[in-house]
Amino acid sequence: MARSSDLDTHLPFPILIGDIGGTNARFALLVDAFAEPRQFPIVQTANFSNIDDAIQKCILDTTSTQPRSAILALAGPIQGDEVPLTNCPWVVRPKEMIANLGFEDVLLVNDFEAQALAVASLSDSDREQIGPGVEAAGASRAVLGPGTGLGVAGLVHAQHTWFPVPGEGGHVDMGPRSERDFQIWPFLEPIEGRISAEQLLCGRGIMNIYQAVSAADGKEALLDTPSAVTSHALDGTDPSAVETVSLFCTYLGRVAGDMAMIFMAKGGVYLAGGIPLKILPALRKSAFRAAFEDKAPHSALMRQIPTFVVTHPMAALAGLAAYARMPDRFGVATEGRRWKS
Structure with a gap:
């Protein structure tokens, strides 16, 4: 459930970071604050009926390192427990991700919020x-x-x-x-x-x-x-x-x-x-x-x-990785956009 006050901005590692656009979804796994992100093959959103299936088949089924949390940048406004993408039929449901995919912590941000995080240090x-x-x-x-x-x-x-x-x-x-x-x-x-x-x-x-x-x-x-x-x-x-x-x-x-x-x-x-x-x-x-x-x-x-x-070929992921490593450096609002198990 989304909590109104989360003083601890740090998410537990390993962290799955994802840039979810209308056509392509890009994912990487950040094992700890010092590791370079491990990138996965680009996912075509049209090939999967929902984001949970894409994450399960393209990420979780292909790595022995299971992420404890996820930071996902979405192409669309983030409101409520069901977040539809503007130019893609996927609907992101963090509660279901926690229940079905094993995440402890899920944070959703706007996709161009992630791009903004990236341009802080290009x-x-x-x-x-x-x-x-x-x-x-x-x-x-x-x-x-x-x-x-x-x-x-x-x-x-x-x-x-x-x-x-x-x-x-x-x-x-x-x-x-x-x-x-x-x-x-x-x-x-x-x-x-x-x-x-x-x-x-x-x-x-x-x-x-x-x-x-x-x-x-x-x-x-x-x-x-x-x-x-x-x-x-x-x-x-x-x-x-x-x-x-x-x-x-x-x-x-x-x-x-x-x-x-x-x-x-x-x-x-x-x-x-x-x-x-x-x-x-x-x-x-x-x-x-x-x-x-x-x-x-x-x-x-x-x-x-x-x-x-x-x-930069993966600028949004670079921005999310920078935030995941040092969240205190950025003023990212998490109220209503963070869910915990």
Whole structure:
């Protein structure tokens, strides 16, 4: 049962850490505070009816070291004893995990809360800077991740502690600004009557933009997957795909700039997830950074804030491992999100 007051932030080792997205689930086992995480093969969520089956078959049945606790980062808001994922049919039930899988302690956090924990200590080798700006030590940071959906989180530093700030910032409204935006906006597929950032800045968002660009130009949309669009964009073989990825970078820059101002993220704005890595050559061009800085009357301020692409292959797991080792370094709220046997 979730307890309202847990003064002890430490979870018993071994600890299973997991990053559960809409498409993929990544797991690692942390034997103790000094060990490197032992990573398991990536799990396709569509291959299992629920998360308990996935953990049992892919983790517990494959290791002699049985975890006593679990820290799981989930793509969706965490409320109550049953937590559905936003872009996956899995429902996480910590009480059942404790009863059926042998855990003593289960902590659930937002998936981009885990990304925020990671960016507290990324080395230069785990990130690539895009554009100008200088990171201010100890200053707030923000992280965005276009993937199956659009994750957003903040990271605030106070009293020698990093406080991750989870939320659903990926669902903020988006509107047209340029003349080209007004041409393609009528052809975008809305969600319940509006265009949210996630309707544009994720895998299906790439297709949404591509189909709208094609329709606005009176062309047939020949490509049918996000990977096809990005591949043809990067090699320059499809003009509509090239424009789609350029617009994607522009829209991502606008939202990243908004989050930078909301969190006053002078410590940097970080782009996480698979899509930024795949379109890194396009992000290096001017569209993303120009849109990020185009925030009058604060454009001069925005030019000082650095932006990075996270290149660490398992950043969320690295963030969870850092928390598992030294939870006192982070101000992670556990009320209503931690269950004990």
